[in-house]
Amino acid sequence: MTTANTSPPQKQSRRIIHPLLVRATHWLNAFAIVCMVMSGWEIYNASPLFAFTFPKWATLGGWLGGAIAWHLAAMWLLLVNGLIYLAYGFLGGHFRRHFLPLRVADLLRDLKDALRFKLTHQAGIYNAVQRLMYMAVLLLGVLVVASGLSIWKPVQLDSLVDLFGGYDVARRVHFIAMAGIVGFVAIHLALVLIVPSTLLPMVTGREPKHGLKQHGSNQEQQA
Ligand code: HEM
Numbered sequence: 442m443t444t445a446n447t448s449p450p451q452k453q454s455r456r457i458i459h460p461l462l463v464r465a466t467h468w469l470n471a472f473a474i475v476c477m478v479m480s481g482w483e484i485y486n487a488s489p490l491f492a493f494t495f496p497k498w499a500t501l502g503g504w505l506g507g508a509i510a511w512h513l514a515a516m517w518l519l520l521v522n523g524l525i526y527l528a529y530g531f532l533g534g535h536f537r538r539h540f541l542p543l544r545v546a547d548l549l550r551d552l553k554d555a556l557r558f559k560l561t562h563q564a565g566i567y568n569a570v571q572r573l574m575y576m577a578v579l580l581l582g583v584l585v586v587a588s589g590l591s592i593w594k595p596v597q598l599d600s601l602v603d604l605f606g607g608y609d610v611a612r613r614v615h616f617i618a619m620a621g622i623v624g625f626v627a628i629h630l631a632l633v634l635i636v637p638s639t640l641l642p643m644v645t646g647r648e649p650k651h652g653l654k655q656h657g658s659n660q661e662q663q664a
Pocket residue numbers: 463467470471474475539565567575578622625626629630633639640641643
């Protein structure tokens with residue numbers, strides 16, 4: 442004999458697409474990067490490398506000494522937090538699962554779609570453009586920290602300075618890596634603005650609600 446199912450419909454729980462460790466390190470990293478860039482611009486303004494300075498409102502620290510204090514404090518946060526994220530990424534398989542594979546054909550296709558504002562976005566799956574950008578910013582992060590350490594302690598870390606080809610080259614590399622990171626953040630934020638539904642999952646970890654309505658396919662447009 443069969444009985445009718447009278448129990449109320451089960452509330453479907455949304456799956457976790459960003460683990461807690463990735464979210465925590467991401468937001469701490471975003472805070473550290475903002476502090477480092479703004480205080481770095483104040484330090485740069487005290488002895489500009491090029492024929493321009495950064496506007497005062499975009500700097501942090503108030504004066505050279507204050508900016509150096511901010512820069513070094515945020516550097517330790519970025520370094521420790523970055524090492525935790527990298528350890529999880531490499532040892533926990535996060536990079537292998539989410540950043541790989543990265544195929545030239547996928548990249549060309551996604552780049553073409555992105556430029557035509559037709560790139561699809563699936564919750565929890567990074568497209569080839571995102572994968573390339575995330576890998577590039579990781580390399581820039583390593584470069585900015587290594588070049589920064591070599592211009593901070595050029596005597597103690599002279600082998601690192603030599604690796605860059607001298608103090609002046611290391612200073613330029615530090616600036617260029619900073620510019621690359623700022624460029625990444627600008628594109629990254631533009632993508633979040635174009636697909637705002639990616640933001641809440643980066644806070645709560647759970648896939649967006651509308652993803653379930655579309656029976657798990659949750660395709661949406663992303664530039
Ligand atoms: C307030 C500024 C930021 C916002 C609003 C933001 C937002 C986001 C969002 C929504 C995602 C998930 C994208 C998706 O699911 O498709 C993401 C991922 C990511 N973001 Fe950001 N982000 C910010 C700053 C940064 C900064 C400064 C960096 C590095 C310099 C960064 C690096 C990354 C990386 C590497 C990922 C991939 C994380 C992973 O899965 O391992 N973000 N961000």
